[in-house]
Every structure is written in structure tokens, then in C-alpha cells.
Amino acid sequence: MKIEKDKVVTIDYTLTDDHGTVLDSSKGHQPLAYLHGNGNLIPALEHSLEGKSVGNHIDVAIAPADAYGEWEQERVKEIPRSQFSGVEEIEVGMQFSARGNEGEHTVTVTKVSPDIITVDANHPLAGKTLHFDVTVVDVRHATDDELAHRHVHGPGGHH
Numbered sequence: 001m002k003i004e005k006d007k008v009v010t011i012d013y014t015l016t017d018d019h020g021t022v023l024d025s026s027k028g029h030q031p032l033a034y035l036h037g038n039g040n041l042i043p044a045l046e047h048s049l050e051g052k053s054v055g056n057h058i059d060v061a062i063a064p065a066d067a068y069g070e071w072e073q074e075r076v077k078e079i080p081r082s083q084f085s086g087v088e089e090i091e092v093g094m095q096f097s098a099r100g101n102e103g104e105h106t107v108t109v110t111k112v113s114p115d116i117i118t119v120d121a122n123h124p125l126a127g128k129t130l131h132f133d134v135t136v137v138d139v140r141h142a143t144d145d146e147l148a149h150r151h152v153h154g155p156g157g158h159h
């Protein structure tokens, strides 16, 4: 069976950046199952998997513009520490939920000084070229429920 819209596809994958650093991987976890053609993966990755079948392997590099966008300096903000009331210790790498013009989003602390906390609202993968190493493990028909929900049920899926 070939991968096409509305098929349930199970993949083993490893995601690395330009330096070969592993950013995410299904190794050591269960493979990822997703409903193809329903916006569950980055479109460029789904496009590369189109027409493939079990046992096929792809290596694909996806530019930031086709993944999580460019990294933008204007999404980095300096915030007075006084606005972090109730948080006793603020450390680099901590993540907070912030409310902005585009609704709720996650920001990551990138710098801490006595009075000013620098946070970055860019997606953690923004500005990175994503290298996906993917092996197709399974391809099957979706159930009616899965098609209605537009995601996979059962092993490797959402619920």
C-alpha cells in the first residue's frame, strides 16, 4: 500500500539539525503514527513521503521557511523581573506561557540579569534546517473515526 491522503502511516524517524545534533527521534520510543494529508506533519515532510510504502527510507532536508519559519529578533523581548511575580528562581531554559497579540504562546528564557529577563518567543525549531531520516514502518487504511477526527487512534497516535 502506498502513502496517500487519508492513509494511516507509521514511521521511525530521527530529526537532526545542520550540525548533526539530534533534535527529536522515535528511537527508544514507539514509532510515530499519523494520518497522511491532514496537516499532522510539516507539509514538506508529508510531500516527501507521498507515494512511499513500507520499508522505504527517505533522507530529506527542509529549509526553515518550509518548517517552523525564520528566527526573528523582534520575537526576543526584555522584560522587567518584577513581571515574573511568584516565580522565585528564574533560569535560562525555563519556559513560560505568555499572552500576546496572537494568543497564548510559549516563551523561553534566554538570559537572566538582576533586573531584566530576556525571553525568546520564536519556535524552538525556528531558523533551523530540519534533516529528517525516516523509515516507513506501516501503511494502512484509516478508520471512519480517525477520518472524522483527522488524527490517528491507537498505538503511536493521540488516543
Ligand code: ZN
Pocket (backbone or CB within 6 Å): 149, 151, 153, 158, 159
Ligand atoms: Zn480522536
